[in-house]
Amino acid sequence: MTLQQILYALTIEECGSMSRASEKLYIVQPTLTSAIQELENEAGIAIFLRTHKGVIPTPEGKEFLNDIRNLYRHYNLVLQKYQGEGNYRRKFRVSTQHYSFAVKAFVEMAKRYDMKEFDLAIDETQTKTVLTDVGSLKSEIGVLYKSARNEKTLDKLMKEQGVIFHPLIKCRAYVYLWDQHPLAKEKSISMEQLEPYPCLSFEQDEDEIYLAEEILSEKVYSRTVKVNDRSTMLNLMVGLQGYTLCSGIISGDLNGDGYVVVPFHEDEENPNSIMEIGYITKKNSILSRMGEEYIEELQNYLAGVRSEVV
Numbered sequence: 001m002t003l004q005q006i007l008y009a010l011t012i013e014e015c016g017s018m019s020r021a022s023e024k025l026y027i028v029q030p031t032l033t034s035a036i037q038e039l040e041n042e043a044g045i046a047i048f049l050r051t052h053k054g055v056i057p058t059p060e061g062k063e064f065l066n067d068i069r070n071l072y073r074h075y076n077l078v079l080q081k082y083q084g085e086g087n088y089r090r091k092f093r094v095s096t097q098h099y100s101f102a103v104k105a106f107v108e109m110a111k112r113y114d115m116k117e118f119d120l121a122i123d124e125t126q127t128k129t130v131l132t133d134v135g136s137l138k139s140e141i142g143v144l145y146k147s148a149r150n151e152k153t154l155d156k157l158m159k160e161q162g163v164i165f166h167p168l169i170k171c172r173a174y175v176y177l178w179d180q181h182p183l184a185k186e187k188s189i190s191m192e193q194l195e196p197y198p199c200l201s202f203e204q205d206e207d208e209i210y211l212a213e214e215i216l217s218e219k220v221y222s223r224t225v226k227v228n229d230r231s232t233m234l235n236l237m238v239g240l241q242g243y244t245l246c247s248g249i250i251s252g253d254l255n256g257d258g259y260v261v262v263p264f265h266e267d268e269e270n271p272n273s274i275m276e277i278g279y280i281t282k283k284n285s286i287l288s289r290m291g292e293e294y295i296e297e298l299q300n301y302l303a304g305v306r307s308e309v310v
Contacts, residue, residue: 135161
């Protein structure tokens with residue numbers, strides 16, 4: 001198996017077509033087809049299934065492609081280390097639950113680099129997508145949280161994706177709301193006080209309780225509104241006097257100054273809960289320089305708020 005064959009296979013997966021892949025690689029299609037056939041013979045599996053709509057990975061092919069993608073990424077990291085800056089655009093991507101501090105850390109890291117030389121991306125997305133993005137090496141790093149409630153489900157999914165969790169900080173629940181909300185000036189807020197107002201949460205595809213981004217997600221709320229992005233959630237906090245339960249770690253630089261976090265007041269029926277925020281990486285992977293700097297920015301930012309949230 002050669003690095004060229006690996007590049008060919010990954011490009012076919014990306015393009016979903018032999019003809020489009022050959023165009024992108026600047027080679028004729030018979031050469032590409034022959035190279036993939038040799039690779040399949042050597043691996044002893046059918047990597048791709050040819051259909052009238054193009055090519056798609058077989059179940060065995062998906063696992064094989066994930067493995068060689070990791071190998072090819074390590075190869076590129078070695079090139080970056082020993083061949084200087086090079087003349088190609090290097091890539092760095094983060095997938096995260098909807099955390100403003102994760103975006104803030106990305107911004108601070110990205111400021112150090114020339115945007116003309118790098119393809120940088122950060123995706124605020126659903127919990128399961130964070131896991132699959134890192135598992136498939138679409139993203140180098142993912143940011144999410146674990147708690148006693150979701151730990152069993154997340155550990156199972158992380159094992160399936162071949163990713164590992166690195167803890168950053170532990171937090172209790174806070175109520176996040178508009179600073180003009182009737183409860184905004186309370187020293188703490190109970191579930192009984194929140195009952196008249198809609199609870200805002202980020203939509204998930206499946207296993208919603210266990211993959212929810214919001215702490216205390218197992219609670220049955222009488223009024224709920226699902227959203228897909230932070231901007232919409234912030235608008236609904238104002239328009240509907242909604243709230244969400246979160247870590248209490250908010251970046252005012254990105255979310256604005258019109259919002260507050262108030263400690264959640266627990267009771268016998270609604271005890272508080274600990275959430276442990278961390279980042280995930282592919283097992284046995286090597287962080288790029290950008291990856292290392294991004295983690296440093298996360299740690300630096302959270303160090304400044306640790307005394308307020310533990």
